[in-house]
């Protein structure tokens with residue numbers, strides 16, 4: 001196995017992430033040595049008595065802004081020269097499967113999780129190498145967005161999922177929505193599995209799935225077909 005992908009997460013809420021990293025596939029990925037997680041409590045990098053991490057905006061206005069110095073210090077405490085420093089923000093580039101695949105090829109990711117008020121602009125311009133958004137909505141902090149990106153990235157590291165690509169080369173990776181899937185029983189609450197799937201005719205099954213996939217993509221996500 002190659003060196004683990006190193007992932008540091010800088011946040012005021014390290015506890016929010018802990019449970020997530022210690023469950024299921026992500027935990028096993030760490031146990032296997034595919035990834036090495038580290039959470040960093042931003043509060044440790046404050047210097048004043050009250051451990052202040054935000055302050056009022058210059059120029060006035062509502063809300064608070066995250067102070068730059070604790071964030072610079074926290075990132076500098078973990079960053080390596082090859083690290084990508086990723087700021088989770090609604091203003092970032094929209095995250096998708098292609099972005100996940102690129103991050104899965106890196107050696108070191110440092111996630112910076114801000115608060116809803118936002119961070120001092122100098123963090124964006126002189127600390128972050130990437131700004132990522134998981135979608136067009138605002139959350140109270142960047143921890144859940146970082147968790148979403150981490151999950152999407154770690155499952156792409158070779159050896160993390162039991163099955164090698166085949167079954168997981170699905171949906172967005174192929175630019176199409178997945179076809180309908182069924183398992184036993186053949187009749188559930190009077191609802192039957194499509195006849196073709198139990199026909200044993202594998203060519204016919206493949207054709208049916210392609211057609212379903214195309215129709216579903218056309219109906220629900222025509223934007224995917226334009227790409």
Ligand code: 4G3
Pocket residue numbers: 088089090113114115116117118119132133134135136137138139140141142145
């Ligand atoms: C504003 C990311 C809010 C600026 C973060 C951080 C949603 C997303 C925040 C900032 C977030 C997202 C924290 N909410 N759509 N809240 O990925 O730097």
